[in-house]
Amino acid sequence: MGAAHLIEVFADKKYHDVYLPKMFAGEWQGTMALTEPGAGSSLSDVVSTAEKQDDGTYKLVGQKIFISCGDSDVVDNVVHLMLARVKGAPAGTKGISMFIVPRERITEDGTLEHNDVTSIGVYHKMGYKGAPIAHLSFGENNDCQGWLVGEENKGLSYMFQMMNEARISVGLHATSISSAAYYASLKYANERLQGRNIAEKNPELPQTPIINHADVKRMLLFQKTFIDGALCLELQCSYFADMERVTEGDEKEKYNLMLELLTPVAKSYPAEMSNFSTSTAIQIFGGYGFTKDFIAEQYYRETRIHTIHEGTTAIHGLDLLGRKVMMKNGKAVMLLMQEVMQDIAKAKQHENTKAHATTLEKKLGQLQELSMHLMTVAQKEGVEVYLSDATLYLELFGTIVLGWLWLKMTNTCNENESIDKTFAESKFLCCNYFFEYELPKTEGLFTRLKSTNRVTVGIDSKLID
Ligand SMILES: Cc1cc2nc3c(=O)[nH]c(=O)nc-3n(C[C@H](O)[C@H](O)[C@H](O)COP(=O)(O)OP(=O)(O)OC[C@H]3O[C@@H](n4cnc5c(N)ncnc54)[C@H](O)[C@@H]3O)c2cc1C
Known part of the structure; x- marks a missing residue:
């Protein structure tokens, strides 16, 4: 569905009739083919290549690993949404394009023919066993055709x-x-x-x-x-x-x-x-x-x-602290805080949630203070120190967000008499549990994130041997 949706939104309309009916009907499978042996978290290091042909199509060469449902005999065709670099494109994320690369391409008479995409391995996993995860090779015989999605170099967006x-x-x-x-x-x-x-x-x-x-x-x-x-x-x-x-x-x-x-x-x-x-x-x-x-x-x-x-979680921590928190001078955080404060104000009006609302308000203040402190760290000690505990910041942020949502749920119970009493009691109990057992865990995270002891930055990696 995701791959088909991508074609629907970004690819030229002429491809819609070819792929969408079969993909939405589940007759053809779609994939996201991003990861390569040398490019997992770091997608800017993708090295698969695409060379434009006189007829406007591209010749693809490269390997992709860990591709979910990358191949199977359950469907007649697998349509890969593949990231590759057009020859001569700039380095890094700015030079990555996206291609539609079917396992079987469609000939002029409407039949399917092999498109030089081969499975060279299947991963044996600890779970998620219903999905075949394949190691794929594209263009081993220099005969893998792909069709550009949207414009060149915009694939990652x-x-x-x-x-x-x-x-x-x-x-x-x-x-x-x-x-x-x-x-x-x-x-x-x-x-x-x-x-x-x-x-x-x-x-x-x-x-x-x-x-x-x-x-x-x-x-x-x-x-x-x-x-x-x-x-x-x-x-x-x-x-x-x-x-x-x-x-x-x-x-x-x-x-x-x-x-x-x-x-x-x-x-x-x-x-x-x-x-x-x-x-x-x-x-x-x-x-x-x-x-x-x-x-x-x-x-x-x-x-x-x-x-x-x-x-991975680390990459999302970097995204949150390195990009999202600072986005538009912190406007996103400010808007979310306003939402949270509205629910805190409501929760303060009810005896059974008043104390939790005050606790959350205090945590929000601490979070704001911490975020300001980290900005200073970024200026004084550089981005590596600033982001070194981004995963912990994500955990802290997530726990506080859950605290907000528990207040939101109990507000709904307090404000609606039609809600089943036992259901509401169960929500109050869970909210009480969350504020007594889970939210206090943020104290350790605050302590670590404010500490000036740089345990993981600037040390010789050999010391971890
Ligand atoms: C079952 C399964 C299904 C998958 N399906 C697909 C799919 O359909 N399509 C697809 O394209 N890919 C797929 N993947 C690949 C998946 O997206 C990658 O495994 C993932 O992005 C991590 O890349 P990697 O395995 O190369 O690990 P690495 O990038 O090598 O990461 C290893 C460790 O280093 C850490 N790390 C790496 N870089 C940094 C950094 N800059 N800062 C801090 N820590 C860092 C990571 O957090 C991780 O803990 C699948 C993987 C699995 C296991």
Whole structure:
């Protein structure tokens, strides 16, 4: 869908009829073919080449690795949206173009013929096993034809449009898998009898379901508050995307900026936390969780990819602190803060959320102070020091955003009497958990991010040997 959408938006209309009906119908598969052996996080180092031919098509040569659904016999054709450099193009990101490169090209009489795209390997992965991930070779026999999407040298900007959508869906996938793991562990916690209430001394009493132990409740609440909060984050981003589409002028800019700011968070926070959340589900199963007899271990394996593909967490940390926070002189952050402050003001009006609202307000102040401090660090000590703990900044930012969303959810419960009482009580409990157990973890992050002790910059890498 993503690849087809890219053709629809950026490629010449003459390609629409050729590819879109088959791709949208699922008869042909689409891919994003970006990664190369020497260019993973650093896409500016792509070396695949494209040479323009007299008929306006291009000859492609290169290798792409880790391509999701890069090849299979489930479909008749695979259409790669491939990044390559036209001969003579400038170095770096400015010289990257995008091409439509089908595995089978269409001849003049409408039949399919091999387009010199070959699978030279398949990766054996720890999870995500339903998708074949291929190592592809293009143009081994100098006969791989490609068609330019849009204009030369603008390929990366087209790809990023598709990747922003993909990033929000990565966050959503991580949340969904965590949700499945949570429900599996919840069911088990209600069924498994083990031990008795710690205050009970009588071994004659029947054993209790483990959900009655405080620590098991904590593990379930950890999963539930992460999942509901992360789902709320993805929905908030979808709402901003919708509003951006239907508004104009300043309003449009406002939603666009907030969406841009939250995209690295919406991708990476759920992806990272999902590793802990699915691991916690295993823990609730005890020894059985470690076996293949129960599904928890599969969820743990399945979710591990999310911090790696569509940009690793480090790359999103760099994006957030290095670009998004400073975008338009900090306008995106300012707009988001205004949204958060509105919810804080509402939450302060209710006894059951007043204290949490005050806590979040304090955290926001600390975050602003920290961001100013880091700007000074950038000026005085340079960009390498400034960005050295960008991943921690992303974690901090994500945790505070989740705090905001928990207040937003409880505001809705406080303001709507029609909401089911038990549902609302459960939301208040989760919000309380989040502010008592999760938000305080930001203190350690603040301490580290403000420290002037440069542990990872300027040291000899050999010392880590
Ligand atoms: C299952 C799977 C499916 C995939 N599907 C696709 C696909 O469909 N299409 C596609 O094009 N690619 C795909 N990929 C590739 C994926 O996008 C890359 O693996 C990812 O971008 C990381 O690149 P890399 O593996 O080369 O790691 P590297 O870039 O070598 O990174 C290794 C480590 O170094 C860190 N690092 C690298 N550069 C920096 C930096 N500047 N600052 C700080 N830390 C840094 C990273 O964060 C990471 O921890 C897939 C990968 C997998 C595993």
